[in-house]
Each structure stands twice: as structure tokens, then as C-alpha cells.
Amino acid sequence: MPGAVGQLVLLASAFGYSRDQEREADRVGVILMRNAGYDPAEAANVWSNLLAEIKARPDGGEESGIPMFATHPGVDERRETLAALAKEAPGGAANADTWRERIRPFRREWLAEELKRGQHEESIALLTRMISDSPSQPDYLYARGEAYRLRAKDKDLDAALADFQAAATLGGEPPETHRALAMVYRQRSQFAEARASFQRYLEAAPAAPDSLMIQSYVEELGK
Structure with a gap:
């Protein structure tokens, strides 16, 4: 269960998309989540969790030290954008209990x-x-x-x-x-x-x- 920082940096290192492309990907991702029956608000929660981990770093939360942010929107922006998109399509399930059982x-x-x-x-x-x-x-x-x-x-x-x-x-x-x-x-x-x-x-x-x-x-x- 690696932390959000480690997971997202690893994933981002494999791709070199522009910030505008990442914003579009977020918009499409929220639509896909909602269509699949999931609560799109959870997408914003992922970035809230990431922000908490970044702020806990010894450098005090400097995003500049994380390579993915050179080509990706900042954490605050991404969280706020995803939260706004989720409000446009509310509903769906978080399935937290199912997740806990699956990872056990x-x-x-x-x-x-x-x-x-x-x-x-x-x-x-x-x-x-x-x-x-x-x-x-x-x-x-x-x-x-x-x-x-x-x-x-x-x-x-x-x-x-x-x-x-x-x-x-x-x-x-x-x-x-x-x-x-x-x-x-x-x-x-x-x-x-x-x-x-x-x-x-x-x-x-x-x-x-x-x-x-x-x-x-x-x-x-x-x-």
C-alpha cells in the first residue's frame, strides 16, 4: 500500500502529457467514474490525500521537488477542478467496505x-x-x-x-x-x-x- 506520492510519481514518470491534456484527462475520468457507478468526488479525495502527504515531507511540501509537477497541474488546482467536476455529476458509490475487504x-x-x-x-x-x-x-x-x-x-x-x-x-x-x-x-x-x-x-x-x-x-x- 505505497503512499499516494509514490504511486503517482511512478505513474507520471512514464508519461509526458501537457497540463492541458491532464486537465482534459481529469474531465473524462470523472465522466467514466460516474458512468461506472462510482462517486466522482473520490477523485478529488485522492488529491487531498496526496496533498496531505506532500505537506508532511521534510521540505515542507515543496511540489517543485517532485518531477511530475513540471508537466502536471498543481495538486491544489487538480483537487479543486476534480471537486467542481464531481459536483456537476453527483452520486455513485465509494464502495469503501468492498475496497477494505479486497485489499485485506x-x-x-x-x-x-x-x-x-x-x-x-x-x-x-x-x-x-x-x-x-x-x-x-x-x-x-x-x-x-x-x-x-x-x-x-x-x-x-x-x-x-x-x-x-x-x-x-x-x-x-x-x-x-x-x-x-x-x-x-x-x-x-x-x-x-x-x-x-x-x-x-x-x-x-x-x-x-x-x-x-x-x-x-x-x-x-x-x-
């Missing part, structure tokens, strides 16, 4: 790929939105906590710990939640809690590739 088998893999990008600010913005939409989904809480832990700025460990604990409280969390919890506890010198969380990770994922290393941590913390 791939969700953890996509979240892992999102974290691998190393764009922690964008990931946190994306995952905060996902948590707002699905507050009882532990996968998103774990992933955001991991983004905080990896970014490791002021108070990020506190935020990571809160997300990991919330994910564990919900139940059905990824086993890696407990490994991450243990890492945070160890950094905070809470060694008993770290050992217990490492053990819980091993119980949940006994065949994990890092099980031998984690077992060594358990033994070290037990001394």
Missing part, C-alpha cells in the same frame, strides 16, 4: 513495502488517515508505530509505544508488533518488559527468520 489479503505486505520506502513523514500522514478511517485495524497502528520508531525524532518513541500498545490491545495484531514493542522497551531500559515482549513475539511467530537472534536477546535480558 495484501494489506500487511503493502504496509511493509510502505515502511521500506523510508519516507517516514509521508508514511505517518498516510497511516494516520488510514487509522482515522479504520480505527479498530491493528495493522495500521503497528505500521504507524513502526514509522515513528524508525524516524526516532523527539517523542517518537512515546508515539510508537502508544501505537504498538493500542494494536496489541485490539488483538489480531501482526506478530512484529511485539518485537517492535520490545525494541522500544529496551531503548527505554525497561528490560523486563522488553524480554516479555520478545518472548511473546517468538510465541506468535516461532518460525520467524530472526527467531534465533530474538532468542539471544531474551537470554541476554534474562541475565
Whole structure:
């Protein structure tokens, strides 16, 4: 589930259309969405989400640093244009529940790929939105906590710990939640809690590739 910035930059890099052509493509796209029974307002939401991720970037949201905007309308313009077009043809379904069910088998893999990008600010913005939409989904809480832990700025460990604990409280969390919890506890010198969380990770994922290393941590913390 790569963030909107990553997805759209990748797609845009393959094409070199002019800004006017992109505007026309948006107009046609809204018509096609409506004809297919989808709510065209969701097109504007895509760009709202993209804007939130861009603004979360360390550069403060400079679009000039993203190649696609050299030949594409700006995010604000595109969002406003799509919203106006959607108002001309309201209706249709967002199908959010269907979407959530369809992505469920791939969700953890996509979240892992999102974290691998190393764009922690964008990931946190994306995952905060996902948590707002699905507050009882532990996968998103774990992933955001991991983004905080990896970014490791002021108070990020506190935020990571809160997300990991919330994910564990919900139940059905990824086993890696407990490994991450243990890492945070160890950094905070809470060694008993770290050992217990490492053990819980091993119980949940006994065949994990890092099980031998984690077992060594358990033994070290037990001394």
C-alpha cells in the first residue's frame, strides 16, 4: 500500500502529457467514474490525500521537488477542478467496505513495502488517515508505530509505544508488533518488559527468520 506520492510519481514518470491534456484527462475520468457507478468526488479525495502527504515531507511540501509537477497541474488546482467536476455529476458509490475487504489479503505486505520506502513523514500522514478511517485495524497502528520508531525524532518513541500498545490491545495484531514493542522497551531500559515482549513475539511467530537472534536477546535480558 505505497503512499499516494509514490504511486503517482511512478505513474507520471512514464508519461509526458501537457497540463492541458491532464486537465482534459481529469474531465473524462470523472465522466467514466460516474458512468461506472462510482462517486466522482473520490477523485478529488485522492488529491487531498496526496496533498496531505506532500505537506508532511521534510521540505515542507515543496511540489517543485517532485518531477511530475513540471508537466502536471498543481495538486491544489487538480483537487479543486476534480471537486467542481464531481459536483456537476453527483452520486455513485465509494464502495469503501468492498475496497477494505479486497485489499485485506495484501494489506500487511503493502504496509511493509510502505515502511521500506523510508519516507517516514509521508508514511505517518498516510497511516494516520488510514487509522482515522479504520480505527479498530491493528495493522495500521503497528505500521504507524513502526514509522515513528524508525524516524526516532523527539517523542517518537512515546508515539510508537502508544501505537504498538493500542494494536496489541485490539488483538489480531501482526506478530512484529511485539518485537517492535520490545525494541522500544529496551531503548527505554525497561528490560523486563522488553524480554516479555520478545518472548511473546517468538510465541506468535516461532518460525520467524530472526527467531534465533530474538532468542539471544531474551537470554541476554534474562541475565
